[in-house]
Amino acid sequence: MSTKREEQIIDTYYTSIHTLHRRNVNEGRWLRYMQKDGSFLVSFRKCPGDWSPYLLDIFTTxxxxxxxxxxxxxxxxxxxxxxxFSLLYWLIAYINGDTQSVDNNPCMDNVRGFTEAFLFSMETQATIGYGYRGMTENCIGAIIVFTIHDVFSCLLDTIVIGIVVAKMASARKRAQTVGFSSYAVVNLRNGDLCLSWRLGDFRGNHILEGSIRAHVVRYVKQREGSVVMLYQELDLENPHVVLAVPTTIIHKLKPGSPLYRMAPDDLQEENFELVVCFTYTEDSTGMLHQTRTSYTPADIRWGQRFQDILKVGKRHYKVDYALFNETTWVSVPMLCAEAYERERRHPNEDNSRLPPVTENENIYWATIDCPEEPLLLMRFKASVREE
Structure with a gap:
């Protein structure tokens, strides 16, 4: 780099221009592994007509x-x-001769045809009991069918009510009121580059405890045409949280992290996906729930932080969810965590991993205070627009 470096301070707090270059939407597109709502874009192919797994677990189906x-x-x-059952009742009435004569001893009162048998079946199963049709003691077969019908109606009602209640209390409904932030951010925390995102509960009956896991998912195409999914788990500083108020989940970009050698410009060229899951027990029902989301490289904002939404009042802690997804710019080195750590150890040494400077880019040096070192020089790269 022949360009002369100028030692000055750059403040990106009020900057509105994003320096990260997005990939062309028509080039190098990849398929998402998970959507933002937590649903997986995976379809299963089975042999036509094979419904046995669904029928064996009919309740879950x-x-x-x-x-x-x-x-x-x-x-x-x-x-x-x-x-x-109306066919059975009509068959009993037909065999007993109730459909031909009204003078015999009927098995069922006022059941002379299929229509009356259908109404009798519906009144029996629904326990309506209008009093116009009823069972007599003349036919033991009709009494047996009536008993089976009564037991079956109780069993069917139990299944229907149980499935409706379970479906209404489904974990997917509760998961809609526990949300992640729309974006993840990269900024400095205690002098270290960290990736973070926000988690909040929008209901009044707050979750008391839950665990969070995060994975970096990539798919790799083999030479034979097959696809292999690669999973790398991230170490989180706070994997167990009490979600009474919104919290920020932090992953430190340290050696061993899959994002340790990833610079802001490299971030837009990657095809990984950050999948995060929050598993928790709801205090109202005691049911286990899970909320999921994913972040692509385009959803990661380098050099920004979340705005403060928690304030202390006189009698309550006040949370402004209108700022839940709002971010603001902060001064952050436009370097990967590995290069940044090297510059912290040797601030006057050239970093060979720094991206080259082009004609429409300038390099700035910022002087900031750091708890570990009295004076730290950090290098920033900002794009210059041509009017």
């Missing part, structure tokens, strides 16, 4: 299907059961 399909299944289960 009915909980996971859509509401409109579930209502259709439950409606058909009642209607088909009414039709089935």
């Amino acid at each position: 009915l909980i996971e299907i859509r509401w409109r399909i579930m209502f259709l299944v439950f409606s058909l289960s009642y209607i088909l059961s009414w039709i089935f």
